[in-house]
Amino acid sequence: MRDAYGETLAALGEEDPRLVVLDADLSSSTKTSVFARRFPERFFNCGIAEANMMDVAAGLALTGRTVFVSTFAIFTTKGWEQIRQVAAYARLPVKVVASHAGIQVGPDGGSHMCLEDLALMRAIPGMKVVCPADAVETASAVEALARTPGPAYLRMARSPSPVIFGPGYVFHLGRPEVLADGDEVALLATGLMVARALEAREILAEAGVSARVVNVSTVKPIDHNALLEAVAGVSAVVTAEEHSVLGGMGSAVVEVLAERMPIPVVRVGVRDRYGQSGEPEELFREYGLTAREVARAALEALERAGRKKGEEDPPGRGSPGD
Numbered sequence: 152m153r154d155a156y157g158e159t160l161a162a163l164g165e166e167d168p169r170l171v172v173l174d175a176d177l178s179s180s181t182k183t184s185v186f187a188r189r190f191p192e193r194f195f196n197c198g199i200a201e202a203n204m205m206d207v208a209a210g211l212a213l214t215g216r217t218v219f220v221s222t223f224a225i226f227t228t229k230g231w232e233q234i235r236q237v238a239a240y241a242r243l244p245v246k247v248v249a250s251h252a253g254i255q256v257g258p259d260g261g262s263h264m265c266l267e268d269l270a271l272m273r274a275i276p277g278m279k280v281v282c283p284a285d286a287v288e289t290a291s292a293v294e295a296l297a298r299t300p301g302p303a304y305l306r307m308a309r310s311p312s313p314v315i316f317g318p319g320y321v322f323h324l325g326r327p328e329v330l331a332d333g334d335e336v337a338l339l340a341t342g343l344m345v346a347r348a349l350e351a352r353e354i355l356a357e358a359g360v361s362a363r364v365v366n367v368s369t370v371k372p373i374d375h376n377a378l379l380e381a382v383a384g385v386s387a388v389v390t391a392e393e394h395s396v397l398g399g400m401g402s403a404v405v406e407v408l409a410e411r412m413p414i415p416v417v418r419v420g421v422r423d424r425y426g427q428s429g430e431p432e433e434l435f436r437e438y439g440l441t442a443r444e445v446a447r448a449a450l451e452a453l454e455r456a457g458r459k460k461g462e463e464d465p466p467g468r469g470s471p472g473d
Contacts, residue, residue, distance in 0.1 A: 152307040153250050155286035157182025159293045160219060164190045169215060170297065173208050175201050175222040181250045183221050201226045205233035205245070212243035217297060220245060224252035224265035224306060231271055239275045239302045246296050247272075251309040253393035254421070254438055255343065255431040264426025270398025272304040273371045279303040279324065280371040282392075282400065284345035285315045288368060291322035299324060306342065308393075310431055313346040315366075325374040327381045333363035336389065336449045337382045341367045341400040344391040344419070350442030351391075355449055362449060370400045375407050382408070387415040387452030391445050396420035415455035417448040 164170050164186055171193045178184040178196065187194035197204035201222055208218040227234070227249045238245040249268060256263050272280045279299065283289040289307060296303045315330070327339070331352055340348035345366050352362040365381045367373070367390075382388055388408065390401035401418035408414055421438050435441055 152283065152286050152289040152312060153180070153182040153309070155290040156248060156250075156293055156307060157185035159290040160186040161189050163294065163297050164193065167217065167297070169217055171195070171211055171216045171218050173197055173204050173218065173220045175199060175204050175226060177222055180223070181221040181248070183219070201229040202233050205230035205247075206237055208245045209233070209237040209241065209243050212238065212245050213241075217244045218246065219248055219297075221248045221250065223263065224249035224268045225263050227268060227304075228265065228271060234302070235275050239278050242277055242301045244300060244302070246303045246305065248293070248305045248307065250307040252306045253308065253343070254426045254434040254440070255308055255310045255393065256426070257309075257431040257434065258428050260428035261426040266395045266421050266426060267398070268304070268306060269370050269392070269394050269400060270402070273398060273403065275302075277301055278371065279369070280306075281324070281369055282306045282342040283322070283368050284340075284342060284366055285312050287314060287316040287318075287320050288322055291320055292368065295322050295324055308343050312343055315345060315349070322368065325369045325372045326377045327369075327373065328366045329363060329381055330366050331362075331364040333361040334384055335361045336387045336453055337363040337365055337385045338389050338391065338445060338449060339365045339367050339382070339400075339404055340391040340445075341370060343393050344440065344445070347440070347442045348391055348445055351445035351449065354442060354446040360449065360453070367400055367404065370403055373403055373407060375411060378404065378407050379412055382412070382414070385414075386456040387417070387449070389417050389419060389445060389448045389452050391419040391440070391448075393440055394420055396422055415452050417452040417455070419445050419448050
């Protein structure tokens with residue numbers, strides 16, 4: 152995702168001389184260094200001063216520039232007040248692209264694992280919030296956000312991610328996308344959990360359960376009608392995200408469904424905990440963010456919808472209540 156971001160920024164810089172990029176002394180990690188090498192006069196290293204960087208971004212945006220701002224996700228929270236008060240309040244074209252989000256930061260530990268950023272950014276009026284599933288979607292989303300008026304937040308992973316989309320894929324802001332069909336339960340996932348939801352679909356198929364997989368890469372705004380269409384006909388829904396279950400994509404989905412189409416929902420995510428140091432895959436297991444857990448959540452959701460547990464449980468994988 153980070154490599155795709157860096158290359159896409161540089162390509163956009165060729166097309167638009169008004170595009171400028173800011174970083175907080177992490178350009179080699181966020182990959183804004185690619186842009187910096189090609190356009191040094193339009194790149195600004197603001198140092199370890201994230202709040203000030205957001206103010207600088209707003210000032211540049213007021214002069215007619217489109218501004219991309221990058222740092223690690225946990226450090227964007229240092230500038231949240233400035234993002235809200237200066238950039239978003241004035242509806243400025245400041246695009247905050249944060250890397251190293253979630254628990255897959257691994258050995259960096261709990262202090263560097265941002266599990267609340269989607270909730271924080273969702274709460275800002277007018278803020279677009281995007282969490283792409285792979286590098287292809289990242290590139291297309293960056294292009295789309297560069298053309299979209301107003302502020303935006305895009306969340307990227309640190310680790311490499313499976314490629315889900317092929318060449319020519321086009322990201323559509325706000326629109327959930329069905330990646331694989333099924334008629335019993337819908338698995339709605341965002342970011343790195345999309346690949347795990349696709350794996351969970353295969354686990355469920357072994358148990359005779361037909362699961363639909365939906366990529367919810369736009370956490371805000373969500374097209375309500377498109378979301379309702381994406382889950383139409385199923386008996387239950389599972390949401391899956393590498394983020395707290397409080398205020399993230401799952402909350403956004405539940406808010407829509409509760410008002411428009413009440414249906415049993417089980418949310419897979421981090422349950423009111425901080426991160427901790429460990430290898431990424433160990434942490435995904437520790438926090439219940441695996442394909443197996445998504446499959447188990449699907450069976451729990453179906454049980455709530457009136458389907459009995461038992462033979463349909465994935466062989467050798469236990470039941471949702473384990």
